[in-house]
Amino acid sequence: MFFIMLIIILAVGFVVQYLFGFIQIKHFTKHYTELRENGKVAIGRRTAIIRSGTLVLFQLNNKNVIEEARYMQGVTVFTKFKNFHGLEGKKINKIQKEDLANYNKLLKRAIIDAQHTFNVVQAGGEIEKIPSPMMKAVKKVNHMFTKKGVKKHGLHS
Template structure:
């Protein structure tokens, strides 16, 4: 019984790995297509329970959005789709009213692309967004540190 469970877990891991590779291939294909036409701003909203969202915004030399695509979903079966409604807008001038027609996570990913573009344009580096799993690990570690500090009479 235990061996069967291990075999099923291993098969599940391999299938997930292969599907993940296909998703990366889909990202690479879409990014390359957009990059051939100009610069690309990337926005992301990682999530575990909610839909993870990734946005690719292709910009012309005036920083106007010419083409936009997004991938949103909770599974590795998610693929990029066209994102309509932003064409011709300057990335720096996209605001909340421009995002009203999109769901909340997609809007946040578009704003992340805007922020990422701004940071890179000004010579900065993008801070890595911690994965949802990493956020959970940090939260649990923080709880243990706080508890340990209280046990030993340490205060912050």
């Protein structure tokens, strides 16, 4: 009986998580589409497992100048996008550390990621996928059980 209840609770939790994730994706799509209607959009992200994740959207004009900036920062799926100011009128590829002095550490990292992503895409490259927090944890566990840098030798007779 205990295992049946546990399976039901896990299934309900999975469904709820899926629905909230869907709502958050829909929210992201709405903001991305609004900005995309006015030009290119640069996206920066800073993922985290326990701490706040951060996502930035920069709407750029045809000269790659930031016209509008929005960010989403938080731990839960209830986090919403907010406008932020201070980078309007700057070219995305010309943002300097001094321009980021008024922002928190996580937002700075997401802005730098947006700049990096923009530069890679402009050069014709592809953006590497950031593994999910679960995949990062799995890789850490796997790393603990494997020896890096040790050559495997065959059996000697």
